[in-house]
Structure formats: C-alpha cells, structure tokens
Amino acid sequence: EIVMTQSPVTLSVSPGERATLSCRASQSVSSNLAWYQQKPDQAPRLLIYGASTRATGIPARFSGSGSGTEFTLTISSLQSEDFAVYYCQQYNNWYTFGQGTKLEIK
C-alpha cells in the first residue's frame, strides 16, 4: 500500500498570507494526486487533480505542484473560508489518503 504523509499536521496562518501544505508518497505516484478540502460537518470537496489541475469552480488562489513523491498545495492569499482540513490522495495504485493538515487561523 502506498502511504501518504502530510505535513505539517497543523498549520497556523493569518488571513491574507500564503499557506503551503506538503504531501509525500512512500513511492512514486506520478501525477496521480488529488487535494481535497473538508470543513466541519461537510463532505470533502475536490480542489486539485492530476497534481496541478484545479477542479471546476475552484479559485485561482489554490494551486498544486509536484510529481513522483513530493507534492505541494499552495493557497496564495488566505480567505476566511479557506480554514479547513486538507487531504491529499493518490490514485496511482489503488487509492490512499494522507492523514490531513488542519489549516487554522493564526
């Protein structure tokens, strides 16, 4: 099983600042990597697929990068609605999620 490790577990950032979230795969997943956002008591929402392609309706402040084993989700200027938990997920070999990064207001 491919293990996905996200860091940090919790990230404290002020509104308007940039947030950088990391995701590492235990073996190469090529670009078969997605990012999801989950707010309390809501279902996850797809943000990024193919490591860097924004899903429909996702604001341009969200961007994804990386390939192989190292990936990054960047939120360029945090809005109040962006504070949530973010998960990466690989779909190169079955499907596995990272444990999540909680993005909280500093």
Place this chain on the structure above:
Amino acid sequence: EVQLVQSGAEVKKPGESLKISCKGSGYNFTRYWIAWVRQMSGKGLEWMGIIYPGDSDTRYSPSFQGHVTISADKSITTAYLQWSGLKASDTAIYYCARHTDGSADFWGQGTLVTVSS
C-alpha cells in the same frame, strides 16, 4: 446538476445488518465509478471500495474486504454499502463519491452510522 444523495442516519446494535444508499442524478450513472469512503469521528478519510454501475465491477480495499458489500442498481441509479454483522468499530460517517479518472469530483452528504448496544 450532478448530485449524490445518501440515505439518512442509522442507529444499530452490534451484530445487526444494515444497507445504506447513494442515489446519483444529473449525469450518466452507468459511466462513472462510485466510491465509498469512511470517516471515523475526528479522523481522516479511508477508501473502502468502488463499483462501476455499468457492469457492477467492484473492488475493495484489503482493509474492508469481507466485512462490507458494495452493490449498485443502475435501473434506479443507486449504489449501496451493506454490512451483515455490524461492530461498534463501524461507527462512522460514510460518504459516497463519484470518480472521474481517479479523483472524487462529487460527494454525497454523508451517512452517520452509529453502532451501540
């Protein structure tokens, strides 16, 4: 508009059976895989298995194989997740989600399953 609407919350006793549902609409239900994802309280997301409603091809995560059954009825555009013998450890929120090329682009609202004696 693509929608996945799940059945309501359930409270069951250990050992009981349960089948929850996920009804798709707004797209060709037979052409997309549907996944089931578990989220235990305060925890992360776990992929349980997927089904292709067009031909009922079903695949399970090794962690869930043998403990749950995934099925679909394409005539009513509905996917199902069922248990034949619930355990307290099955208490969780269960989501269905539509797959597009590996990622899950639409999600149901979740079904809370509580198993308690």
